[in-house]
Amino acid sequence: MKRVLFLVIFLKSFVGFAQENYGISSQKDRLRQYSGQWVSAINPSTDSVAEYPEIKMSSLTNFDNHSLTVEVLQKENTNKYNPILHEIIGYDTSTKSIFAAGHNAKGAFFTGKGIFSSENHWTMQDKDLNGNKTMKVDFNFQNYTDVILEGFDTNEKSLWKTRYIKNNPKDKNIGIQLVSVHKEMLKNPEQTLIQLGRMGYSYVETFVYKDGGFYGQSPMQFRAMVEKAGLKFLGSMTFFDPEDKNDDAAINAWWNKTIQDHKIAGVEYLSTSNSKLKGIKTIKELQEYCNYYNKVGKLCKKNGLKFVYHNHADEFLKVKGVTIYDYFLQNTNPDYVYFQSDLYWMHRGGVNPIDYFKTYPNRFISWHVKDYKELGESGKIYFKDIFNYQKIAGVQYILAEVEDYNFPPLYSVDLAWEYIYYELLK
Structure with a gap:
């Protein structure tokens, strides 16, 4: 069975790069915006990328995200890439500045020191090992996946200018629930999807199906927008809970229309949840x-x-001594009903999800991986242990949520991709 791993990030509120209530205050956290895989744009005035970009850059975090190991490669005429720069960049707690040390392909070593003057502007002054100033480099983040670099000599004359576009790998098939970036989707869905694709996400899941469409667009229009961003529209959360569960006419009418709309949109699954469980008093209602x-x-x-x-x-x-979730698992047809386990809510509900995966193997097509803060930060949920049970559970899609967070949502979304990719899906 093809294993498709899907990521959802669920956040309570969202604004864009200029966050209203959440910012990136520390130099260490601001520096982490530079982590990831990057490629050069065709030229600094556009964010378009060639099939074989001139420059590729890898910038990976170390030591609890205190530093980045950077490698820059340049394209040859044969479309092969050779390293031209190795560098380590980090936040130095002694001088409270960004410090760098590295060398180029010719063996010339250098150091650098600088600071973020704002969330999106970073300046570094390079020196040779004799202490002589060589070059100043300005970094201007257009957003979390787009940064313009410009080098200046000691007379402030521009030497070069490069634009990097984030190009994180998609080989682990991680996806995102668009509730994570809801306000940005309402404001500018096309640009938001483009950023998510660049961050390394492969799939999106929605929760906004209404009047036959998504974010005010038809199923075909929305599908085209998603695919243009290099993503797939994988799943959709839908909500219809008739008072009379035996009203087949109403059930068929609503769901047949919903199903046809989603077939046009190209999704693989529809999901739902239940907000009325506290009111259930009898086994008959469960059935x-x-x-x-x-x-x-x-x-x-x-x-x-x-x-x-x-x-x-x-x-x-x-209900009458029976756990609702167990009853649903035992009394729905595995051929028709799959389960999507929300690991955070299972923890809040006082159960160990691993016990359910052992007791009901192959019933869980997907997981929601969510923490009390950013993914992996609370220490309350042992995600690495849980991830050992993907095969037993029957998981095809992994969905992670961040219900509470300390940073702007797009920044948190990027961090969540890193956590899933580098920590959980090794």
Whole structure:
């Protein structure tokens, strides 16, 4: 079975690069914007990238994100790339500045010292090992995936100018739930999707299906926008909970229209959740939901889609001594209903997700990987242990959420991709 790993980042609020309530205050955190894989644009005035860009740059974090190891490669006529610069850049706690040391392909060594004057502007002054100033480099971040570099001599004359575009790898098939960047999607969906694609995301999942479309666009229009950004529209959270679970006419009418819209959009699955579980008092009500989910799942399967149930914490409440989540797992048809485990909400619900993966193997098509803060920061959820159970659980898609965060959402989204890619999917 092809393993497709999907990432969702869920944040409470969002604004763009100039965040209203959240900023990047420390030099160390600002420097981390420079982490990742980058390629040069065709020229500094455009963010377009050639098939074989002139420059490739790798900038990887070290020592709890205190420093970056940088390697720059230049294209030869044969479209092969040779290293032209090695460098380590980090925040020095003694001098409270950004410090660099490196050398070029000719063996000339240098040091550099600088500072971020704002979240998006960084200046470094380079010196040779005799202490002589050689070059000043300005870094101007256009956004989290686009930075312009310009070098100046000691007389402030421009020597060169390069634009780097982030180009993180997609080989681990990580995706993102667009609730993470909801306000940016409302403001400028095209540019937001482009940034997400550059960060290394492969797929998107939505939660905004309404009036037959997404973010005010038709299924075909939205699909085209997603694909233009180098992404795939993989899944959609949808919400319809009829009072009468036996009203097949209403159920079929709503879901058949929804399914057809999503087929046009090209998704692989539809998911849903339940906000009414605290009001359930009888086993009969639980069974009515199971019957309903089976109906919807059967409709989806008939039309070539999958139907997925997503949990929160209320699923771990009990009705007549029976845990709701267990009842759903035991009384829905595995051929029609898949489960998407939200690891954070399972933790909040007081259960160990690994126990569920062992007890109900192959029932969990996807996970929501979410923490109390940025992914991996709280120390409360042992993601690395849980990730050992992907195969047992039956996971095809991994979705991670960040429900609370300390930084602007696009910055947190980038950090989450790094955590999943480098820490959990080794």
